[in-house]
Amino acid sequence: MSRFRIFKSIVAIAGVALCLAAAPACAADSAAAKAKSSPQENPAFKKFIDEGGRMEFLGNSYGVDGWLLIQKDDKISTIYVTPEGGLIRGGLFDPAGLPVTAQQITAYKARMNGSQGAVPGAEKGGASKAETVYAQVEKSNWVRVGSKDAPYMYVFMNVGCDHCQDFWKKLQPSVKAGSLQLRLVPFGREDINRDGGAALLSADKPGDAWQQFIDGKLEALAKDKIKGDALERIDANTKLVRTAEIPGPLPFSIYRKLTDGTVTAIVGEPDNIMVVQADLMKNE
Template sequence: MPRFRHLLTMTLGAALLQSPLLHAEELPAAIRKIEEKGAKIIGSFDAPDGLRGYAAQYQNRGMALYLTPDGKHVLLGNLYDANGKDLSAEPLQKLVYAPMAKEVWAKMESSAWIADGSKDAPRVVYLFSDPNCQYCTLFWEQARPWVKSGKVQLRHIMVGIIREDSPGKSAALLASKDPSKALDDHEKAGKQSALKALPTIPQEVQDKLNANMALMEELELPATPAIFYLDAKGDLQQQQGAPSPDKLAKILGPK
């Protein structure tokens, strides 16, 4: 996931630095040339020794640009001080990655997910889930103490990628009269699950599956489960695959 891994340490709701979004007409000519190559200039920030910093976004990556004092040259890359501190990290996080994180979280909120746990749970965890995914079932089992205590609600964003009948099984869960119970029954049963794939998927349900798959592809997620959560600092984090026991508290919080 080369593009999406840059989203893993973003802070939701972080304020921009001192500069609002820049309009093209306000950009120096040298920076406009970079914009013409496909970069989206998000904002500017102070930099040392007469340089002017610009935060850009290119193919879901944050990119730091530095305009030289003469306004004729642009340096691309991270800038470090004498102590090895990355002076580009904070501006990029606040100007680029924080808004991207907020957007990703909002897209997951509006996706077709099945709730697992109390709607009043103080912590929400999203995961892209396939009914034939044994590691999704493993994470479901791992999360039981947190879900049953009311501390966490898992939101399963249903997709169908593992086997030929995966889309039909996801559709069956989404189309159920009680999707939460249907998912619970399926996961409890494990390999003995009686869940059957829908032979014909209603268009409304197919649209939901298509949107979930499009989101998974947009985020360049290679497999299920792909787990998303907010850490103690409010940073958006991702776990690919069922987590090791030592990571559960980071994802689900204290028991």
């Protein structure tokens, strides 16, 4: 991809410094000012895409949605969308004058090269549904099972769900081998799922506690194992399932592919677990 450029002409807008560039981009007009930030709904964005351009969401900072505009000749520019739909071409700086756009582009390039982190600020909206949910999940209450350095996937589960337990058994060899990390997101209203999930969030070694529970040692995730605010955190996860419209049946898995940086979601147990493992395989 072409070398990224940061533009230097600075103008103060809404308490942050924004630089305006003359590089080709979508200009703001009265119609665009009323449009939403979605590329499908914003007339200026739609024109750009129809002409062969491509757009990548950079994140939301200081109340504006950032987009990377890639023309069909690979020239790039950045544009920011205000909550009212106004368009501002150029780079975004924070109140101290540090380049937010540069940080956003660095994060974007990292995602394209294997980083699995969420788009900064995507949980606030503006991104695709998948990116928005992924960012919300990243900020949810989860426990890590497996190597912290391994590629990861988030798995929404009920501790009393047979399919969730079967899914764990299929992935366990990869987790033990250090090639996969699971980030379990327990939730549920029934006592076994709410109390058991809270106990899982409280466990010093959640992977061991989960395995013991599956092996029939139900006391491993008993109510007396709950610590601190774990019940409140379980309830927050349950609320997220509702507000983000996480579909069933369980387990529900979501991850960012290492191959191309896209977010992928799987409802229920996947038909071919090897496809999932290939998506999360590091390219050495």
